Structures are given as C-alpha cells and as structure tokens.
Amino acid sequence: MPDESKGINPKLITAFVSSTRNVLSMMVGVESEIGKPALKTESKPCYDVSGIVGFSGEVAGSVVISFHEEAALSIVEAFCGERIEVDNPDFADAIGELSNMIAGNAKKDFGLEASIGIPSVIIGPEHTLARLSDVPCIAIPCSSEVGNFSVEVNIKQVSKVTV
Amino acid sequence: MKILLVDDSRTMRNIWKKVISSIDGSEAVEAGDGNEGLAAIEKSGPFDLMLIDWNMPNMDGLSMVKKVRETDKSTAIIMVTTEAEKPRIIEAIKAGVNNYVVKPFTPDTLKDKIDETMKKVGAAS
Numbered sequence: 001m002p003d004e005s006k007g008i009n010p011k012l013i014t015a016f017v018s019s020t021r022n023v024l025s026m027m028v029g030v031e032s033e034i035g036k037p038a039l040k041t042e043s044k045p046c047y048d049v050s051g052i053v054g055f056s057g058e059v060a061g062s063v064v065i066s067f068h069e070e071a072a073l074s075i076v077e078a079f080c081g082e083r084i085e086v087d088n089p090d091f092a093d094a095i096g097e098l099s100n101m102i103a104g105n106a107k108k109d110f111g112l113e114a115s116i117g118i119p120s121v122i123i124g125p126e127h128t129l130a131r132l133s134d135v136p137c138i139a140i141p142c143s144s145e146v147g148n149f150s151v152e153v154n155i156k157q158v159s160k161v162t163v
Numbered sequence: 164m165k166i167l168l169v170d171d172s173r174t175m176r177n178i179w180k181k182v183i184s185s186i187d188g189s190e191a192v193e194a195g196d197g198n199e200g201l202a203a204i205e206k207s208g209p210f211d212l213m214l215i216d217w218n219m220p221n222m223d224g225l226s227m228v229k230k231v232r233e234t235d236k237s238t239a240i241i242m243v244t245t246e247a248e249k250p251r252i253i254e255a256i257k258a259g260v261n262n263y264v265v266k267p268f269t270p271d272t273l274k275d276k277i278d279e280t281m282k283k284v285g286a287a288s
Contacts, residue, residue: 022267023267026267026268026269027266027267079174080174080177081177081181090173090174093172093173093174094172094174096172097172097174097175100172100218100245100266101245101266101267103245104218104244104245104246104247104266105245105247105266105267107245107247107248108247108248116218116245117218118171118218118219118220
C-alpha cells in the first residue's frame with residue numbers, strides 16, 4: 001500500500017495561488033486579489049458555477065474553481081470575446097478550459113509526477129460535491145473587479161510505490 | 164496555409180482561430196480529439212500546420228502525434244497544452260512535435276511560435 005500523507009502540503013496550495021493569478025491575468029485580463037486560505041468543511045462549493053479537475057499519480061484528489069455566476073459571466077465574456085449566457089454549452093466549455101489551465105499551471109510547481117483529468121463543470125445553486133474525506137479541503141478566496149470566486153483544493157500527496 | 168486545430172475545448176479552438184486569422188490565406192479545420200484529428204487528416208489533408216492539445220478524451224494529443232508521425236514526418240506540429248513539466252516537453256519532442264506552447268499563453272506568443280515553426284520547417288525542407 002502506498003504511504004499517504006494525511007495533511008496537505010502547503011506547496012500545493014501556493015501553486016494554486018500563483019496559477020490562478022497567472023491564468024486569469026494572461027487569458028482573461030482580470031487581476032485577482034487572493035485572500036487567506038481557510039479550511040472548508042461543508043461539501044457545497046462557495047458559489048454556483050464549479051469547474052472541477054481531478055489529479056492522479058503522486059497527487060490524488062481534485063480542485064474546484066467555484067465562481068459567483070456574475071463573475072463567471074464576465075470572465076467568460078472576456079475569455080471568449082463575446083457575451084455567452086450560462087445555458088449555452090460554450091459557457092461550460094470556457095469554465096472547463098480555464099479550470100484546466102489553472103490546474104495544469106499549478107501542477108508544474110508541485111515538483112511531483114501528477115496527471116490531470118478532463119475538466120467537469122457543474123452549474124446551479126446549492127450543488128454539493130464529494131471530496132476526499134481523509135484530507136482537508138482548503139478554500140482560497142479570490143476577488144476581482146468582475147466579482148468573487150474561490151479555489152477549493154482537496155488534494156493529497158501520494159508517495160511513489162517502489163517494487 | 165491549411166491548419167488543423169485539435170482541442171476538445173471549442174473556446175480554445177476559437178482563440179486559436181483568432182490568432183491564425185492574421186495569417187494571409189489561412190484556412191482552419193477543427194477537431195475535438197485525436198480520433199477526430201486523424202479523421203480530418205484523412206478527409207481534408209494534407210495540412211501545412213497542426214496545433215494539437217495534449218489532454219483530450221478518446222485519443223490524447225501525444226498519441227495523435229505518434230500516429231501522424233508514422234507516415235508523415237514533414238507537417239509542422241505545435242503542441243499547445245497545460246503540460247508544462249520538462250519531462251512532458253521532452254516526451255512530446257521525441258514523439259515528433261516541432262514546437263511547444265504552454266497554456267496560458269498570449270496571442271502574440273502563439274503567433275510567434277507559429278512563425279518560428281513555419282520558418283524552421285520551411286528551412287529544413
């Protein structure tokens with residue numbers, strides 16, 4: 001059995017902070033203010049639009065980029081160059097691609113062999129998500145000129161299995 | 164210039180299309196994964212350039228590049244991906260990509276990489 005870390009490596013959180021800033025600044029032209037990361041115990045994401053990316057390899061779990069709907073609409077508009085409503089499939093596609101970039105950009109700073117999955121997007125009030133129960137979920141609150149969002153990190157480092 | 168764009172995100176393909184629209188006479192064909200990319204080559208090829216994402220459902224970009232290079236050593240291929248670690252970049256170059264762009268990128272970065280790649284491939288042929 002692999003030796004699994006029970007806690008969360010602070011380096012993994014830091015990676016998401018810089019990745020979120022980079023992706024939104026470069027691809028969307030939105031500058032983000034990053035708040036203090038805090039433990040999150042409830043299974044509901046902070047807001048109504050969730051981009052979810054899973055990790056495997058030496059890192060297991062997922063990250064959720066949870067957007068306030070108005071913030072998501074503005075961010076998608078800036079990303080795509082046109083207003084796209086929430087019920088248009090391109091809206092979820094854009095949120096998924098941004099989430100993919102945030103996860104992928106963070107992964108390079110882990111210093112670990114990890115892979116990311118294809119992003120999923122859930123839209124709707126009060127949705128809940130299943131998370132890893134043996135590792136805390138850390139929510140990184142973010143604000144910007146277009147509204148609030150949160151990066152919710154529920155991942156753990158998994159040691160390499162040596163044969 | 165005929166360009167094949169392979170990414171499962173339509174949003175990303177649209178961003179690529181905006182970048183290549185500045186290239187005189189460019190014509191884009193789109194595909195949503197590696198399988199669709201290979202089918203597009205069969206149907207609409209040959210292409211002058213392919214932009215290929217790495218992480219896609221059904222067939223990923225690396226597998227597509229390997230398949231393409233079994234029979235086509237000359238078409239310019241740029242991988243555009245979130246995979247930024249050095250071992251991944253080396254793996255892609257070994258598979259046969261001519262250049263590599265890490266997401267996120269600016270439109271200028273992608274345009275410069277396209278110009279650089281086409282010059283390099285043109286000079287080699």
